[in-house]
Amino acid sequence: MAAVPDPMIPIPYRIQTVQRETDDTFTLTLTAASSEQIAPFQAGQFNMLYIFGVGEVPISISGDPSTPEKLVHTTRAVGTVTQAMQKLKPGNVIGIRGPFGSHWPLEEARGNDVVVIAGGIGLAPLRPVLYTLVKYRERFGKVVLLYGSRTPEDILFRRELEKWRQRFDMEVYITVDRATGNWRGNVGVVTKLIPRAPFDPYSCVAMVCGPEIMMYYSVLSLRDQGVPTESIYISMERNMKCAIGFCGHCQYGPAFICKDGPVFRFDQVEHLFNKREI
Amino acid sequence: MVIIEPQGLSALFDALKQKGYQLIGPRVVDQAIIYDEIGSPEDLPVGWTDEQDAGVYRLRKREDARYFGYVVGPQSWKKFLHLPILKLWEAQRDGPSFEIIPNDEPVPKMAFIGVRSCELQAIAIQDRIFLQGDFVDPHYRSRRENIFIVAVNCTEPGGTCFCASMDTGPRAQSGYDLAITELYDAERHVFLVEAGSPAGETLLEQLPHRPATEADIQQAHQLLEQAGKKMGRQLETEGLKDLLYDNLEHPHWQKIAERCLSCANCTMVCPTCFCTTVEDVTDLTGETAMRIRKWDSCFTSDFSYIHGGSIRASTYSRYRQWMTHKLASWHDQFGTSGCVGCGRCITWCPVGIDITEEARFIRENPVT
Ligand SMILES: Cc1cc2nc3c(=O)[nH]c(=O)nc-3n(C[C@H](O)[C@H](O)[C@H](O)COP(=O)(O)OP(=O)(O)OC[C@H]3O[C@@H](n4cnc5c(N)ncnc54)[C@H](O)[C@@H]3O)c2cc1C
Ligand code: SF4
Ligand code: FES
Numbered sequence: 277m278a279a280v281p282d283p284m285i286p287i288p289y290r291i292q293t294v295q296r297e298t299d300d301t302f303t304l305t306l307t308a309a310s311s312e313q314i315a316p317f318q319a320g321q322f323n324m325l326y327i328f329g330v331g332e333v334p335i336s337i338s339g340d341p342s343t344p345e346k347l348v349h350t351t352r353a354v355g356t357v358t359q360a361m362q363k364l365k366p367g368n369v370i371g372i373r374g375p376f377g378s379h380w381p382l383e384e385a386r387g388n389d390v391v392v393i394a395g396g397i398g399l400a401p402l403r404p405v406l407y408t409l410v411k412y413r414e415r416f417g418k419v420v421l422l423y424g425s426r427t428p429e430d431i432l433f434r435r436e437l438e439k440w441r442q443r444f445d446m447e448v449y450i451t452v453d454r455a456t457g458n459w460r461g462n463v464g465v466v467t468k469l470i471p472r473a474p475f476d477p478y479s480c481v482a483m484v485c486g487p488e489i490m491m492y493y494s495v496l497s498l499r500d501q502g503v504p505t506e507s508i509y510i511s512m513e514r515n516m517k518c519a520i521g522f523c524g525h526c527q528y529g530p531a532f533i534c535k536d537g538p539v540f541r542f543d544q545v546e547h548l549f550n551k552r553e554i
Numbered sequence: 555m556v557i558i559e560p561q562g563l564s565a566l567f568d569a570l571k572q573k574g575y576q577l578i579g580p581r582v583v584d585q586a587i588i589y590d591e592i593g594s595p596e597d598l599p600v601g602w603t604d605e606q607d608a609g610v611y612r613l614r615k616r617e618d619a620r621y622f623g624y625v626v627g628p629q630s631w632k633k634f635l636h637l638p639i640l641k642l643w644e645a646q647r648d649g650p651s652f653e654i655i656p657n658d659e660p661v662p663k664m665a666f667i668g669v670r671s672c673e674l675q676a677i678a679i680q681d682r683i684f685l686q687g688d689f690v691d692p693h694y695r696s697r698r699e700n701i702f703i704v705a706v707n708c709t710e711p712g713g714t715c716f717c718a719s720m721d722t723g724p725r726a727q728s729g730y731d732l733a734i735t736e737l738y739d740a741e742r743h744v745f746l747v748e749a750g751s752p753a754g755e756t757l758l759e760q761l762p763h764r765p766a767t768e769a770d771i772q773q774a775h776q777l778l779e780q781a782g783k784k785m786g787r788q789l790e791t792e793g794l795k796d797l798l799y800d801n802l803e804h805p806h807w808q809k810i811a812e813r814c815l816s817c818a819n820c821t822m823v824c825p826t827c828f829c830t831t832v833e834d835v836t837d838l839t840g841e842t843a844m845r846i847r848k849w850d851s852c853f854t855s856d857f858s859y860i861h862g863g864s865i866r867a868s869t870y871s872r873y874r875q876w877m878t879h880k881l882a883s884w885h886d887q888f889g890t891s892g893c894v895g896c897g898r899c900i901t902w903c904p905v906g907i908d909i910t911e912e913a914r915f916i917r918e919n920p921v922t
Contacts, residue, residue: 283689284642284845285654309651328645328652329836329843354861369651515860517832520689523850524829525857527879529799530886535688551802553871 283520286326286371287312289347291364297350297432301397302362303338306347309369316344316375319382319404320511320539323374324519325349327364331357334516334534336401337375341408347372350400350432376519378539380405380483381509389417389475391503393494395424395466395486399432401511401538402485406440413445417480420447420473424466424490428452428459447474466490470497477502483539485511492549495542508542529554555748556763557770562745563595563621565761566704566732570665573757575702578634579667580627585613587627589634592667599624606713606786606897609906619743622668622736625712626896630825631666631673635697636680638849642693642832645843652843657693665702669730671723672715672894674705676825678729682888683828702753705730709777713786714897716910720791722894724781726750732758735774746774787897789910790917791881798882801916802874810912811870813905818851820899820907821876826884826892831856852876877909 288309295303308314314323317337326332339348353362364370382405390409394402409419421440425431431450441448449469451462462469467490482503484494491510498508512533517523519534526533529548531540548554558566567577579592582599592598604624605612616623644655669677677698684694708717708724717723726733731754735746746766749755821827831850836843850857853872858865866872884892893909900908 282643282656282692284847285656288651288654290651326834328647329834329840331834332832332845365650367650371645371652371654513860514865515858517830517850521687522684522689522691522828522830523832524852525831525850527875527883530883532887547799553866553868554802554875 283373284518286324286332286373287314288369289372291366291368291370292346293366294364298430300354301350301352301430301432303348303350304361304364305339306349306370306372307345313345314347314372314374317341317404318375318379319408320380320401321375321377322401322519322538323347323349323372323376324516325351325357325361326371326373327357327360328370330360332371332373333357334376334519336511336538338400338403339407340411341404342411350397350403352397373519376534378537380539381481381541382408385481386415387417389480390419391473391475391480391482391498392419392421393466393470393482393484393486394422395490396426396430397432398485398487398490398511399423402483403433403436405483406436410440410443410446418447418475419445420475421449422466422469422473423448423450424453424469424486425450426453427456428461429456449473465493467493467497470494470501478504480507482508484508488512488549505543505546506541509539510542510545511538512540512545513538555746555766555771556758557766558745558747558761558763560595560621560743560745562761562763566757567594567667569757569760570702573702574663575665576662577667578631578664580624582613586611587613587624588629589627589631589666595621598622598668603710604712606901607906608714608900608908609903610713611901618738620736620738622706622734623710625708625710625715626670626673626898628823628898628902630823630896630898631669631677632680632825634664634666635677635701636684636694636828640693640847642845642847645845647841647843661696661700663700663702664697665704667704669703669705669726670708670896671705671726672717672720672896673825674703674726674729675720675722675894676896679826679888679890679892679894680828682890703730703732705733705750707733707735707774707778709736709781711781711785712897714900714908715785715895716787716789716897717895718782718785719787719789719910720891720893720895725778730754735777737770737773737777744770746770787895787900787908787910789893789895789913791891794913794917795882795885797917797920798878798913801920802878804916804921806912806915806919807870807874810873810907811868814869814873814907815905816853816869816872817904818853819902819904821851821853822849823898823902824880825896825898826880826894827851829857852879873907877912880909881913
């Protein structure tokens with residue numbers, strides 16, 4: 277009997293750097309600790325990250341898809357595993373399984389305007405998209421990033437946002453729910469930025485990631501602007517114990533979010549989106 | 555097809571043991587028929603039957619001495635293929651790093667004795683999940699590749715059976731090595747045996763047997779024909795998937811939730827339910843970690859937990875998830891129903907919730 281590879285066995289990756297993003301959010305850069313490596317990833321995919329003895333959690337890949345050997349994950353410490361992860365130092369080894377799931381529609385976006393809408397940590401799974409848009413800028417029409425954060429202190433990837441904002445070929449709008457300190461920018465939910473954003477609703481692709489309620493209002497607002505449902509993509513989150521379709525935890529109607537998602541074209545899930553407790 | 559006498563069963567068991575198989579079959583333990591290691595035909599529930607209804611299971615002595623005169627108990631064969639608790643791997647700390655040690659403990663060769671048609675179908679369904687998708691579960695596979703299946707055709711369906719509705723019985727169609735029909739009447743007690751695989755064929759050759767006559771085959775045929783008409787329950791499957799998809803907000807879910815205890819019994823006894831969770835543990839020194847996989851249930855609140863709370867906080871959403879998964883989304887996921895009509899979820903529900911009744915109610919009272 278030929279041995280089948282066991283999809284539940286993690287591959288060791290060593291932490292190269294730990295970047296503090298905000299009080300509760302940090303970015304790990306990892307490289308393979310042995311000759312074994314995971315396959316290259318596409319923007320929007322995720323990995324399962326295992327912390328020795330503590331547990332394993334799904335985290336999106338937030339790095340540049342064109343340099344997959346440098347694996348980058350940005351995580352918000354919210355519970356047992358993510359808090360243990362926050363305490364790790366360069367040199368520590370964690371286990372990686374992946375990459376899993378569907379990806380953002382960068383092919384479909386070619387030749388079209390691209391609207392990226394992120395709420396909170398939702399910017400992390402969209403950063404690979406932004407890297408790609410910038411790298412192959414000429415392939416796309418207008419590029420707009422709308423980003424909403426709780427407070428100015430919670431804004432992720434500040435330096436990169438600043439760099440992108442200074443580009444003439446990209447519109448970057450940032451808003452906060454609650455202004456603190458000397459914030460003089462937008463205040464209010466990210467969906468309020470949509471009507472003002474310069475893009476052609478009839479030839480654009482919108483990629484939305486954030487809390488479900490934020491994604492829902494974003495979709496409504498995009499549609500109000502005339503964006504067809506088939507041009508809107510969202511990324512879903514559910515409990516995940518395996519990421520390979522075995523554990524059943526991530527089911528969302530007929531979909532397994534771990535393999536049919538996390539990225540869905542909105543019309544694929546629209547019939548479930550507003551149903552309670554699906 | 556051949557006829558073997560009851561003594562032939564002993565020969566069958568011996569032949570399987572000789573080939574290195576551990577025999578797993580039904581036996582009476584604590585007022586129920588469970589699947590366990592057995593040694594000889596005497597271990598089988600000879601002369602026993604099980605009365606089943608919603609929330610009711612009772613063993614009763616039969617008037618006769620049939621070997622397979624019962625239906626199905628609380629357990630299914632899934633506990634031998636998709637283990638209730640399994641160590642996936644161990645990890646050994648090594649400074650800031652660790653090494654993973656896969657669990658490749660040898661698995662036993664098992665012969666399953668007395669697998670019913672609905673159960674064969676349940677195994678085929680779990681095969682689709684663990685063997686035929688994008689990923690293969692090596693643990694399931696190594697067990698699955700080493701089993702020998704002796705099926706038993708059902709001539710007396712139970713009170714909660716509805717395999718005829720699900721097109722999964724009462725006659726074993728495929729997926730067995732040998733299939734037995736117990737022929738019992740005033741004159742005789744014999745087994746009509748059919749091979750379903752080359753391995754079954756070879757084994758059958760070794761047993762004392764005589765060729766089956768046309769009359770033997772006819773008798774079995776008639777028994778099974780009648781059995782199909784004696785099902786304790788019935789489920790209309792026509793258009794069922796869309797019916798349930800269209801009724802996700804039917805008020806009846808709330809009604810069911812008033813009775814449902816969210817105890818998860820239905821998922822534990824179901825032969826196709828496959829959900830699991832994992833636990834990561836370390837030994838006292840903290841040097842060795844382990845990852846354990848365990849059966850889980852969509853009826854628990856942890857199942858759908860994400861930061862901030864459970865997605866399915868209410869019982870109504872959990873029952874809806876379970877039933878729509880079985881009867882609707884399973885089709886989209888695996889190209890088959892997730893229900894084989896074995897009736898276990900009805901029998902073992904402490905409050906007697908009946909999947910066939912609930913589906914019928916929604917069909918007869920749609921809100922759309
Ligand atoms: C596809 C996908 C991509 C994700 N990408 C990121 C990312 O890039 N950055 C990031 O910070 N977070 C991300 N998350 C959320 C992250 O997985 C959870 O925050 C994390 O699992 C919490 O685990 P914990 O042990 O720290 O928390 P606890 O609250 O202790 O976790 C208890 C259990 O609930 C599960 N759980 C808790 N919250 C979530 C959640 N929001 N989603 C899924 N399971 C949850 C845990 O995995 C664990 O099984 C993603 C989730 C999914 C499904
Ligand atoms: S339907 Fe019955 S067996 Fe299933 S969880 Fe509810 S009470 Fe328990
Ligand atoms: S995470 Fe286990 S099935 Fe999707």
